[in-house]
Amino acid sequence: MTALTKLFRTTTFRLSLTYLALFSAAAILVIFYIYWNTTVLLSRQLNQTIDAELTGLAEQYKAGGLDQLVRTAAARSQTPGSSLYLVADKDGNRLAGNLTAVSPELWNSLGPVEFVYRRPAPGGTERRLAFANVFRLPAGYRLIVGRDIEDRRDFARSIRRAMLWGLGLMALVSIGGGYWVSRKLLTRIDAISATSRTIMEGNLTGRLPVHGSGDELDRLSESLNLMLARIEQLMAGLREVSDNIAHDLKTPLNRLRNRVEEALREPHGEPVYREALERTIEEADGLIKTFNALLSIARLEAGAGGENREQLDVSELVRDVAELYEPVAEERGILLKADTAPPLVIRADRQLLGQAIANLIDNAIKYGAPAAAQENDGAEPEVEVSVSAKEGTAEIVVTDRGPGVPEAERERVLNRFVRLEASRCEPGSGLGLSLVAAVARLHGGALKLEDNAPGLRVVLALPIGGETHVNGAVPTVSPGAETRSA
Incomplete structure (x- = not known):
């Protein structure tokens, strides 16, 4: 053509x-x-x-x-x-x-x-x-x-002449204008088509050109660019999940297999076999828990969760979850305080929000242990949970006195399987806070990270009106609004 x-x-x-x-x-x-x-x-x-x-x-x-x-x-x-x-x-x-x-x-x-x-x-x-x-x-x-x-x-004769000249001039201007407008529009369409072909060939970093005129093509390009950014993010997450699964799950699977082989290598009594089976079941439960967390994150990011939204008092929910974790915090020598005096009603899924709050408290208890506190000028080990209303949002704030998260790592810690603890002596798969971030996005909120000097201040902000983002669309998050993973 x-x-x-x-x-x-x-x-x-x-x-x-x-x-x-x-x-x-x-x-x-x-x-x-x-x-x-x-x-x-x-x-x-x-x-x-x-x-x-x-x-x-x-x-x-x-x-x-x-x-x-x-x-x-x-x-x-x-x-x-x-x-x-x-x-x-x-x-x-x-x-x-x-x-x-x-x-x-x-x-x-x-x-x-x-x-x-x-x-x-x-x-x-x-x-x-x-x-x-x-x-x-x-x-x-x-x-x-x-x-x-x-x-x-x-x-x-003058009327006929004027009509013929007028129609001729009109046709000339119309055809010329149509040619000019069509050529200009076709140039933009060709640019969009060329970018689309590069994207279809696998270059997900390509974006449709935006001329800044604010016309319908610019609005369409901006919407498609947001969609492409979301697709790129999902594809990058999928690749990362695949790599992390291959890396992080390979070790427990090998450990499970070696334990079974060791138990079968030489004849042992029933107590040895029982112990091997119990440890094998424990490893299998950990793997199942990891896969369940991955499935939950995938469902939430696809917008498939949160069907059971209701009007609930988030202050009461935080108090209940904090009460469940008081024995765990006491065992680790950490003071867990819940400051939730004023009732605050929002529309949310009670089960998902409760799980997100539990993950935040669990993460703070792990990294606010006494050993971490001693490295921070002897600050008293303490985890505090509070609820407040701020600019149309309900903010659930969890603070600790641990080592905190380096600023350079704050963008990475919400990814799946990311753990800042190099020794990995604490139990966990690095999926807890990824799940919290997915719950926040599903409810139209955001997960933010701030310095607690010393320690970490994590803010889960949810809209009081209960607005949601369909199909896991990413809400606007201020720079540095991420947190570490468990």
């Missing part, structure tokens, strides 16, 4: 031609209507003028006969204007009037008639159009009264 053929087949060019046809038809109808009404008006005025002159001549004829008619016609013929008069005998000899000669057709006519006559003009004579009434008088005499209507014919 040639560039010109492709241009002519664009919707913009076709619309331009359609608008040209419709506008031309409307213009023709309007011009014809104006011309027809003007012609009718001029014809009516012409007939009224001729009838008035005929009435006056008829009165003169009745009053003084043929002689009076001839004198009146001769007098009126001397008046400058477009009126035409002729009084002639039966042989066609002119007795009075400014018509010097008539054609046989006009002489033999009766009543209203259009005819062409000649009159003197610079350089000779000229042919002009006239309209007259022909009357036959007694004894074969003729009376012709008319008016020159050449100006009306010139007017009609």
Whole structure:
């Protein structure tokens, strides 16, 4: 397909031609209507003028006969204007009037008639159009009264000429404008198509061009770019999950297999086999828990969770979860405090939100242990959970006195299987806070990280109105609004 053929087949060019046809038809109808009404008006005025002159001549004829008619016609013929008069005998000899000669057709006519006559003009004579009434008088005499209507014919020619030139100019401008607009639009469409082809070939970093004009193509490109960014994020997450699964799950699977082989390598008693089976079940439970967490994150990011939303008091929910974790915190020598005095009602899924709060508290207890506190100038090991309303959102804040998260790592810690603890002596798979972030996105909120000086301050912000993002769309999060993974 040639560039010109492709241009002519664009919707913009076709619309331009359609608008040209419709506008031309409307213009023709309007011009014809104006011309027809003007012609009718001029014809009516012409007939009224001729009838008035005929009435006056008829009165003169009745009053003084043929002689009076001839004198009146001769007098009126001397008046400058477009009126035409002729009084002639039966042989066609002119007795009075400014018509010097008539054609046989006009002489033999009766009543209203259009005819062409000649009159003197610079350089000779000229042919002009006239309209007259022909009357036959007694004894074969003729009376012709008319008016020159050449100006009306010139007017009609001017109307036709203006219409043809106007339509031609309109067609030229419309086709030229359609060509220019179509070419400009086609250039942008070609750029979008080229970018789309590179994306289909696997380059997910490509984005559709945005010219900044704010038109419908820019709005479409911006929406598609957001979609492409989301797809790129999901694909990157999928690749990362696949790599992490292969890396993080390989070790427990090998450990499980080695333990079974060790138990089978030599004959042992029932206690040894029982211990091996119990540890194998424990490893299998850990693997099942990891896969369940991965499935939950996938469902939440796809927008498939949170069907059981209800109006709930988030302060009460935080108190209940904190009460469950008090024995765990006490066992690790950490003071767990819950500051949730004012009730705060939001619309959310109780089970998902409770799990997210539990993950935050569990994460804070792990990294706010006394050993971590001693490295922070002997600060008292403490985890505090609070709830407050701020700018239309309910903020669930969990703070600890642990080592915190380096600023360079804050963007990475929400990814699956990411653990900042190099020794990995603490139990966990690095999925806890990924699940919290997914719950926050599902409810239209965000997970933010702040420095607690020392320690970490994690903020789970949820809209009080309960707005959600469909299909896991990523809400706007301020820079640095991430947290570490368990």
